[in-house]
Amino acid sequence: xxxxxxxxxxxxxxxxxxxxxxxxxxxxxxxxxxxxxxxxxxxxxxxxxxxxxxxxxxxxxxxxxxxxxxxxxxxxxxxxxxxxxxxxxxxxxxxxxxxxxxxxxxxxxxxxxxxxxxxxxxxxxxxxxxxxxxxxxxxxxxxxxxxxxxxxxxxxxxxxxxxxxxxxxxxxxxxxxxxxxxxxxxxxxxxxxxxxxxxxxxxxxxxxxxxxxxxxxxxxxxxxxxxxxxxxxxxxxxxxxxxxxxxxxxxxxxxxxxxxxxxxxxxxxxxxxxxxxxxxxxxxxxxxxxxxxxxxxxxxxxxxxxxxxxxxxxxxxxxxxxxxxxxxxxxxxxxxxxxxxxxxxxxxxxxxxxxxxxxxx
Ligand code: GTP
Numbered sequence: 273x274x275x276x277x278x279x280x281x282x283x284x285x286x287x288x289x290x291x292x293x294x295x296x297x298x299x300x301x302x303x304x305x306x307x308x309x310x311x312x313x314x315x316x317x318x319x320x321x322x323x324x325x326x327x328x329x330x331x332x333x334x335x336x337x338x339x340x341x342x343x344x345x346x347x348x349x350x351x352x353x354x355x356x357x358x359x360x361x362x363x364x365x366x367x368x369x370x371x372x373x374x375x376x377x378x379x380x381x382x383x384x385x386x387x388x389x390x391x392x393x394x395x396x397x398x399x400x401x402x403x404x405x406x407x408x409x410x411x412x413x414x415x416x417x418x419x420x421x422x423x424x425x426x427x428x429x430x431x432x433x434x435x436x437x438x439x440x441x442x443x444x445x446x447x448x449x450x451x452x453x454x455x456x457x458x459x460x461x462x463x464x465x466x467x468x469x470x471x472x473x474x475x476x477x478x479x480x481x482x483x484x485x486x487x488x489x490x491x492x493x494x495x496x497x498x499x500x501x502x503x504x505x506x507x508x509x510x511x512x513x514x515x516x517x518x519x520x521x522x523x524x525x526x527x528x529x530x531x532x533x534x535x536x537x538x539x540x541x542x543x544x545x546x547x548x549x550x551x552x553x554x555x556x557x558x559x560x561x562x563x564x565x566x567x568x569x570x571x572x573x574x575x576x577x578x579x580x581x582x583x584x585x586x587x588x589x590x591x592x593x594x595x596x597x598x599x600x601x602x603x604x605x606x607x608x609x610x611x612x613x614x615x616x617x618x619x620x621x622x623x624x625x626x627x628x629x630x631x632x633x
Contacts, residue, residue: 274394275371276319279361280307280382281327281352286497289598289616290581295329297382298336299502300564302509302545303520303529305336306496308343309509310380312518315344317390319378323368325361327352359467366458373456381449385505387492387515390450396487397452400426403482404457404474407450409493417446418470422486431475445486448493457482499596499614503577506562507543526558529565538569547582570605578609587623 284296291299297307311322322345326333330351340347350365362379371377376394388407397405406428408420419432421443435441447470457477461467477484492514496505508514512523521527526540530548534540538552542560546552550563555572562579569575570588578595580586586597587605594611597603601615604623615621 274317274319274376274378275321275323275369276314276378276380277323277325277362277365277369278307278310278380278382279325279358280333281325281330281355281361282382283328283355284383284497287499287502287596289614290499290502290579290596292617293599295326295332296496298329298332300545300547300562301385301496301502301506302516302527303547304516304518306385306505307333307337307382309385309516309518310382311337311340311343311345311347312516313386314378314380314390316517317378317394319345319390321346321370322348323365324349325352325365326350327355327361355466357466357468359461359469359473360463360465362453362458362469363461363463363467369455369458371455373454373459375455376452377455377458379451379453381495383496384449385492385494385496385509385514385516386448386450388448388450388487388489389491392489393450393487394452397485400483400485402452402485403454403477405452405485405487406474407448408445408486408488409448410444410488410490411446412444414441414444414446419443420445420447420486422488426485426488428474428478428484428486431470431478445488449495452487499579500577500594503560503562503579506545507560510543510545532563553588564599577611581617 280297284291298305334349337347348368350368376397421429494505496502510527527545532546532550534552535554537554538556540558544558544561546563547565549566552569553571556569557574560577561575564582566583567580568585572589573586574591576593578592580597581599584597584601586603590607592609595609595613597615598617601619603621
């Protein structure tokens, strides 16, 4: 048996206002929460037991996943009273783990879509008797990330801060947010205070000479932390660029869920997902976007690379690009929402011609 911990307690501030009602890992990406896609991939990798480390809006997870039986795993939710950070959250679920002291435990950041070989990562960890094995990926531009160089034997040699100068770019390898821990390493994380695995636990292990390995694999990988990345993750799942056994339909240019309706004279493409009960009216264009359950896209409206929340209405002729509209908002006809626009839940924007824009993120 292999166990996994999913870290799902973050506030998801970069995805506000979508995360006001729903925690980030529970927002539908291609029709299913990111957590469900992750559980499906974990199952494929041989994981039978999943522990969710929850904090922000913990009740949403328990309600959806129950005991996990509908998802083919045994599932337990553990909730922090106050957020403990990534390391603190891992330590906080210790009592819920069934693994022995030297067993490997898989740990995933709850907002990452990854196509890498998790079973291979666990096998590598076991074969080398490591304390921690981190999935590392190579990125073209590593400047926004901490760097994780490895030596010829695949051992991590340092955890470096974001590079400030070209000379500091000593590797393009970054932490991809999926770890295998020897269980007794979790036992040693301090309790009762916030701990960051990235800033405290991993550097501490290196300083103590513990075997920390890199599993370098450049498979599909995306951090869903920002609105643009979130829309991209959804369309990558819909088109099949990102693998998930939990996709609720065939891959293709668009995914229509439940009773979604698209007028014969509308265009829906670019990996868009149209939620259950949502409608796309005559002459509308929906491209590369997430239209959540019950939303309505009016006649001739254009929705491009955007996220439209549950029950929201986009008026006739209105254009949204790179925009985030939270649940139940109503945008009147003939508006233009420029990249970076964010509309809060229940907002009302009339039928005037306005141009809404803010910072692009
Ligand atoms: P931002 O606020 O937009 O940065 O998002 P976030 O709150 O999710 O933070 P971040 O993306 O850095 O977190 C990485 C992963 O760890 C996410 O899956 C979070 O849900 C999770 N996480 C972050 N902090 C905590 C915490 O204090 N407790 C728990 N249980 N999980 C956490």
